[in-house]
Amino acid sequence: MTEQRLVVLISGRGSNLRAIYQAVADGRLPARIVAVIANHDKAAGLTWCQEHGLPTAIVPHRNFPDRESFDRVLAAEIDRHRPDWIILAGFLRQLSNGFVERYLGRLVNIHPSLLPAFPGLHTHARALAAGVRWHGATVHFVTPELDAGPIISQGILPVLAEDNAEALAARVLALEHRLYPQALGYLLDGSCVLDNGRTLWRRGYSSPEWLGINPERLI
Numbered sequence: 001m002t003e004q005r006l007v008v009l010i011s012g013r014g015s016n017l018r019a020i021y022q023a024v025a026d027g028r029l030p031a032r033i034v035a036v037i038a039n040h041d042k043a044a045g046l047t048w049c050q051e052h053g054l055p056t057a058i059v060p061h062r063n064f065p066d067r068e069s070f071d072r073v074l075a076a077e078i079d080r081h082r083p084d085w086i087i088l089a090g091f092l093r094q095l096s097n098g099f100v101e102r103y104l105g106r107l108v109n110i111h112p113s114l115l116p117a118f119p120g121l122h123t124h125a126r127a128l129a130a131g132v133r134w135h136g137a138t139v140h141f142v143t144p145e146l147d148a149g150p151i152i153s154q155g156i157l158p159v160l161a162e163d164n165a166e167a168l169a170a171r172v173l174a175l176e177h178r179l180y181p182q183a184l185g186y187l188l189d190g191s192c193v194l195d196n197g198r199t200l201w202r203r204g205y206s207s208p209e210w211l212g213i214n215p216e217r218l219i
C-alpha cells in the first residue's frame with residue numbers, strides 16, 4: 001500500500017495525535033504525518049511535535065474576523081502539504097460548510113461519546129448525568145452538522161458505579177488511542193468510504209455478526 005499523507009489538526013494536548021504517530025512509527029498505518037496544524041500557539045501538543053521532528057504550523061483563529069476567513073487560510077495551509085487525509089484530533093473550532101465540503105470524505109474526527117448520544121462538549125459528565133451504562137468514543141466523517149457525520153468506528157466501555165467525569169474521561173481517552181489508529185487503518189486501506197452521505201463498507205469486508213466484549217480488556 002502506498003504511504004498516505006496525513007495532516008492532523010489539534011488545539012490541545014494532542015494525545016490522539018501521539019497515538020496516531022505511534023501507529024505510524026510501528027508500521028500499523030502506511031502513512032506519514034506531513035504536518036500538524038494548531039489554531040493557537042499554546043496547544044501543548046505543538047511542543048511534543050517539535051521534540052519529535054514533526055512539521056508544525058499555527059493558524060491563530062483570533063487573527064481572523066470570522067470563521068470563513070480563518071477557514072480559508074487554514075485550508076491554504078492544509079493544501080500546501082498535499083494531504084490524502086485531514087484528521088481532527090481535539091481541534092476545538094467549528095468549521096464552516098465550505099471548508100467541510102472542500103475535504104468531504106477525507107476529513108475525519110474523533111468524538112468522546114457514542115454518537116449520536118452526547119454531541120458537543122462535556123460528554124462524560126452528561127453521560128453520567130443521563131445514567132447510561134455504556135459510553136465510549138466515535139470516529140466519524142465530518143459533515144457540516146457538528147458531530148453528526150457518518151460513523152466509521154465506535155469503541156465502547158462500561159460506566160462503573162464509582163465513576164466520576166474525570167475517571168470516565170481517562171478510560172475513554174485510552175480507548176480513543178486504540179480506536180482512532182484502527183479506524184484510520186480502515187480508511188487508508190479503502191475498507192470504507194464516504195458515499196452519498198453514508199459510510200460504505202467495501203465488498204468483501206467482513207464484519208463479525210456479533211462482538212463479544214470483555215470489559216476487563218477495555219478498562
Ligand code: GRF
Binds near residue numbers: 012091110111112176
Ligand atoms: C479527545 O477526547 C477527543 O475525542 C476530543 O478532544 C479530545 C482531544 O484530546 N475531540 P487530545 O488533544 O487528543 O489529547
